[in-house]
Amino acid sequence: MASYRTVTIRISNVLPSSVWVIARNRQVAQNIPRSLLHGGDDLKLDRMPRDEVVMLRILDWKAEELGLA
Numbered sequence: 001m002a003s004y005r006t007v008t009i010r011i012s013n014v015l016p017s018s019v020w021v022i023a024r025n026r027q028v029a030q031n032i033p034r035s036l037l038h039g040g041d042d043l044k045l046d047r048m049p050r051d052e053v054v055m056l057r058i059l060d061w062k063a064e065e066l067g068l069a
Contacts, residue, residue, distance in 0.1 A: 003060040004038050005057070007068040009021040009054065010052060011051070017033060018032060036058055037058060
């Protein structure tokens, strides 16, 4: 079973296959494939506000890799 980490980020841009996010205390956006998001969050992604703090569930290994854990 997949393990997800809930992270607090700001959404910079949403593309058909990925999302650009900015983590707290960072200036540079990071790209996350939408396939690595929890399905429920991916469905809501297009309606989520841009440049406001939101919470997303990302596969645990990707959150670790990006230093979002």
